[in-house]
Amino acid sequence: MKWGFFGPVHIASMIFAIALVVGLYFLLKKLPKKAQIAILGVLSFSGVFAIVYNLLAHDNPIYYLPLHLCSLNAMALPFAVFTRRKTVCNLLLVWSLGALIALVLNFAMMNVDIYSDAFAVYYFPHIMEFGIPILLFKLGLAKKDPKCIVSTVSISMAAYTLAHFVNTFINNGNFLDSDGDKVFINYMFSVNSQENALTAFFYQIIPVEYWYMYMAVPVLVIYLSILYIPQFIEARKKKQTA
Numbered sequence: 001m002k003w004g005f006f007g008p009v010h011i012a013s014m015i016f017a018i019a020l021v022v023g024l025y026f027l028l029k030k031l032p033k034k035a036q037i038a039i040l041g042v043l044s045f046s047g048v049f050a051i052v053y054n055l056l057a058h059d060n061p062i063y064y065l066p067l068h069l070c071s072l073n074a075m076a077l078p079f080a081v082f083t084r085r086k087t088v089c090n091l092l093l094v095w096s097l098g099a100l101i102a103l104v105l106n107f108a109m110m111n112v113d114i115y116s117d118a119f120a121v122y123y124f125p126h127i128m129e130f131g132i133p134i135l136l137f138k139l140g141l142a143k144k145d146p147k148c149i150v151s152t153v154s155i156s157m158a159a160y161t162l163a164h165f166v167n168t169f170i171n172n173g174n175f176l177d178s179d180g181d182k183v184f185i186n187y188m189f190s191v192n193s194q195e196n197a198l199t200a201f202f203y204q205i206i207p208v209e210y211w212y213m214y215m216a217v218p219v220l221v222i223y224l225s226i227l228y229i230p231q232f233i234e235a236r237k238k239k240q241t242a
Helices: 008-029 033-044 046-057 069-083 086-104 117-138 146-171 197-205 211-227 229-241
Strands: none
Touching: 008 033, 008 086, 008 117, 033 046, 033 069, 033 117, 046 069, 046 117, 069 086, 069 117, 086 117, 086 146, 086 211, 146 211, 146 229, 197 211, 211 229
16 A cells, blocks of 8 residues: 555545644653653654665665765654753754655655555654654643754754765765666755755745745744744833832
8 A cells, every 4th residue: 555645545544643743742741751751751762763775775875975965863762852952852853844745745655555564654754753842842841942943953054064075076986876866966955956855946936056945944933933822922021010
C-alpha cells in the first residue's frame, strides 16, 4: 500500500501523527518530571537513528548527509530534551517545522509502501522531531522566550550557510556516485530554488543563488513574533505594574 499524497492513506497518517503526539502528552502529563525527560529522551534519538540508517542503507551516503533542516533538528533534539537549554529549545520551535512540512509535503516518499522499513524510518522519526519540541513546552519542561528570536534566526542562517558551503564544494568537486553520475546536492535548497513553491517564490524576489533564501528571515521573525505574543503581553503587563 503506497503512502500517496493527500489520499486516504496520507490523510490517515497525518491524523495518526497528531493523535500520537496528543496521546503522549496525556500519558506524560501524569508522570513525574524525571520520567517525562527519560521517555522523551529515548524517543528523541529516533531521528539520529534515521540519520545513521540512511547513511548506511544507501549506496550513495553523500545524498543523505545530515544537512537538511529535519536532520539538524534530529541532532539537536536529544540535547534539547536532556538539557532544556533555553536557546536550543526555542530554536526547535522553528526547526521542528521542517519535520511537519516533510510529513505534509511528502513528495519524495509518496510512492513508498507504508509497510516498508523506508517508510517507518521516515515517518515515525519525523513525528517525534515535530512533536517532542511541542511536548517540551506543553509539559513545562521548556519556556518560550522572545529574547531567543535573534539567536534562533542567527543559528538557522548559520546552518543554512554551512549547508551552502558543503553544496558548493561537492557540486564543484566533480564527485561521482556509485552509478557513475556526477553528484549534485541541494541541502537546505541553497543552490536550486525550484524544488518547491516557496523557495521558487523567494527566488523571484531575489534571483541570486544562496542569497534568495534570506527572504526567509522576515518570515521567521514574523512567525516567531506571533508565537511569542503571550510572552510579549505578559512582559508589558509587568512593566505597567512595576
